[in-house]
Amino acid sequence: MATRLLGVGAAAPAFRLPASEVAAAWGRGGGRGQAGVCAPDEDPLTLGWDAATRALDAAGVDPADIDGLWWGTTRPPFAEGPSHAVLATALGLSPHAGGALHAGSPHAGMEALVGAADAVSAGAARLALVVVSDALRPGLGTTAEARTGAGAAALVLGAEGGTAAFGARVTRSRPFLDRYRGDGETETRDLYDGRLFREEVFLPVVTEVAGALASFDVRSWSLPDPDGRLGAVVAKVVGASGNTASSVYNAIGDTGAAGALLGALSALDAPGLVAIVGTGGGRTTGITIDVETPIPGAAIVGDALGNGVTVSYMDVLRARGQLVPTGETIPMGVPPESAMFVRGAHEILQLLGGRCVDCGTISTPPSIHPTCIACGGPKLEPVSLARNGTVHTYVVNHTMPAPFVAPLPIAVIDLDDGARVMLQVIGDGADVEIGRRVTLVLRRYSYERGVPVYGYKARTVRTPEEVA
Amino acid sequence: MSWNKVAVVGAGLIKMGELFDQSYEQMAAGAFDAAVASVDKGFEPTQVEAAFVATQRGTLWGQEGIGGNTVPVAIGLNGIPCTRIENACPSGSDAVRVGAMAVASGVHDVVLVIGVEKMRDKSTEEGLLSRAAAGHPIFTRGETAPVLFAPFATRHMHEFGTTREMLAAVAVKNHHNGVLDPYAHFRKEITIEDVLASPPVCHPLHLLDCCPQTDGAAAVLLVSAERAAEFTDKPVFVAGFGVATDHPYLHEKESFTEIKATRLAARRAYDMAGIGPDQIDSAEVHDCFTITEILDIEDLGFVAKGEGGRATLDGETALDGRLPVNTSGGLLAKGHPIGATGVAQITECWWQLRGEAGDRQVDMRNGFALQHNAGGRGSGVSVVNILTNRN
Secondary structure (H helix, E strand, C coil): CCCEEEEEEEECCCEEEEHHHHHHHCCCCCCCCEEEECCCCCCHHHHHHHHHHHHHHHHCCCHHHCCEEEEECCCCCCCCCCHHHHHHHHCCCCCCCEEEEECCCCCHHHHHHHHHHHHHHCCCCCEEEEEEEEECCECCCCCCHHHECEEEEEEEEECCCCCEEEEEEEEEECCCCCCECCCCCCCEECCCCHHHHHHHHHHHHHHHHHHHHCCCCEEEEECCCCCCCHHHHHHHHHCCCCCCHHHHHHHHCECHHHHHHHHHHHHHHCCEEEEEEEEECCEEEEEEEEECCCCCCHHHHHHHHHCCEECCHHHHHHHCCCCCCCCCCCCCCCCCCCHHHHHHHHHHHCCEEEEECCCCCEECCHHHCCCCCCCCCCCEEEEECCCEEEEEEEEEECCCCCCCCCCEEEEEEEECCCCEEEEEECCCCCCCCCCCEEEEEEEEEEEECCEEEEEEEEEECCCHHHHC | CCCCCEEEEEEEECCCECCCCCCHHHHHHHHHHHHHHCCCCCCCHHHCCEEEEECCCCCCCCCCCCCCCCHHHHCCCCCCCEEEECCCCCHHHHHHHHHHHHHHCCCCCEEEEEEEECCCCCCHHHHCHHHHHCCCCCCCCCCCHHHHCHHHHHHHHHHHCCCHHHHHHHHHHHHHHHHCCCCCCCCCCCCHHHHHHCCEEEECEEHHHECCCCEEEEEEEEEEHHHHHHCCCCCEEEEEEEEEECCCCHHHCCCCCCCHHHHHHHHHHHHHHCCCHHHCCEEECCCCEHHHHHHHHHHCCCCCCCCHHHHHHCCCCCCCCCCCECCCCHHHHCCCCHHHHHHHHHHHHHHHHHCCCHHHCCCCCCCEEEEEEEECCCCCEEEEEEEECCC
16 A cells, blocks of 8 residues: 655744855855754754644644654653653644654654555554654764754655655665764764765665665655755766755755755645655665655745744854753753653643633633633633734843843733733744734753753734745 | 831841852841940840741751741840741842831830841852742742733833833942942842833843842831830831732732832831821832832822833932932842841831931931831732831
8 A cells, every 4th residue: 555645844943054164164265055053942843743744734633633743853851751742742643643753863754654655555544643853963163063954854654645756765774873872972973084075975875775765757856965065966976857855955964864854845736746765873765755746845845944033153063952051951840751741741842731511711821720720610621722823012131141042022912712821932033023923933941951842832923024 | 997106227238149158147247246335335145025927938958948046046146036027029028017016016115026038049040030930820829029010111101101210220320329339239220221221120120120139138126115224215106007918910900000019018107106198208119120219109199100210210219309218228239138128228217317427318308208018929918017206
């Protein structure tokens, strides 16, 4: 049974780092292009949430109907911990949803895709969600640093429906070290010898896999492009007219485990055979997708990658945790391992409230509201809060201790279902005003002792007039 | 309701400020000594039957949030009953209310109410700004103290056209009053331009819209009215009090143009005193930020809703205005040592009602002074006390 593709989504981080900034910092001239970098409240989990939310929306699939989440990333936010469960819960998947977390190398993205496709074709899942996301943290001063990026792609797979089918698959293993992290290391090491990698490892293996797919009538190729050049070399060898992954590399740099699928999304907007090759950690896998009509979500991939705020190298180092203040930072008041998070996990990650059966008012979060905030009524029924709303009032906080970064806008928001929340707003507050429309998105609220804590933030929405 | 009348026969405080050279215990002793010394006919410390200590975060060693209930030991009253009152920013106000109830009930005849707070034994980062990381990991993340009031300023400006100049007028007035108050932390005139040009702390509030971090202590002596003559011929009486609660988290608030708990507490206090806001001659209100005083004077009924900013700019609440507010300099100039704040405000009311406020003295034609604090995360509690010199 062929696995079908129902919808896709993409996400890019908030920051863009010009390569010239990095070159200048290390006393080198030049530096072409840029890289996408996570803001302090973003990571592979939040990028994956963004992309998955868009893919589910494009596919018209209710998250509760997804049978499993297959997630590939080299950087699970918990080195050992509930990464998969947190993402699945925040996406609103059923607690019975299965799937797997693939990590260990940039090849994890292809592993997640193959795992999901196999589960669907085997009948183990009717609907599967694939998330590939990464936010690499390069060694400082390495040549790879300037183009080390971040990004995410998501695909909704199903046993039926959709407008594309998965086809051929090729895989090869060959044990070698390219870019890697040793046990306990936090930063990815660059290649030991670029020429050795290119001539003896990358080109032979990748062209072998791509070449096996070239026997089909491939219209578009997404080929591995770890440095912005090798992809074009492979394309030439297999006779491809171009490499769709190159445009992603140009926009946000090397996106690790997300690269192969993120590079292919734009090609899914037109009929024809799309070939995707991903590599890393000594493994290379290629697949084909036969697109019948444009895949929902593929047309707006470019929009997702196009936005971004140009920042300085210092901003990036601080956001990546590579520039830290001396002394102790103020710890979060509630330890993330404590009972409050056991009680509050679902209401935080799924934005739950309680609607009063007497007066209809929504109180949130439920764990601190045994009665209605308006009438005191004792009967509250659980509801998911609306994800869009309007700023009722706001502040921009300029005075906070480390690890906070000012300015920090905080807004009281009237959600479209009548509930009221107070949340941080993404950005510096310049676009926040009373009456401003916002949408709620998952972000990393804090990160300490190596533990991330996730919750929702408001993102301002531009009106059509403002966009024009 | 039947209760015994309560008199204030002594009140005093120490000079407020960054008192790095004084311990929590030394501040408490200083305030107690000042209150004892203020009693016209003399007062023996051994006459204190019970103490109520207002402390929001204090302790005998630092700011760990416990302690305070053994303050009598530190000030030479070892062994007497003592209760610590922690009711957020109104801790001092509420200790006065609870102390008054202890006398009104007939359980005690002579009660000490003392407020003490060490705000500066810890760095600003640890002592105050660490709030940004406390509380709920999402819903209160980044919520330093100004975040609890600045949203009201944003909304008040939006709905009523209140301007930053009007906010600044509160700070200018209170700093002027502070110049006249020898106990004030800051004794320096400022201008509206100074406030507008001060660095942003939490938009739309700037540095001079905010009260300082101040160490301090204050004490009052409450006795049953029938024994007041033993201590003074110029007693001041507790005319009424009111307390009210409201939602602590800002997203639960119905309105960002009023402090609901203050409105409710004021109504209770006025009802108990049998007067209305038009009979108040002077008021010490909670001006932790400039916007707070604007909300206060509206919610206490001194001006119509939305008129607080304009009335302040027009001088209605100045020393020579229609209803002088925060004659002591308020929290903005005198300081806000949390547990001590309300007790210090009562001291100012006591002086005004006895005609002893010096250059700050205002005309007490009706004989009523009002004292008010609000706090508790997003003003989850508010306390109003009304004093009178009428028998």
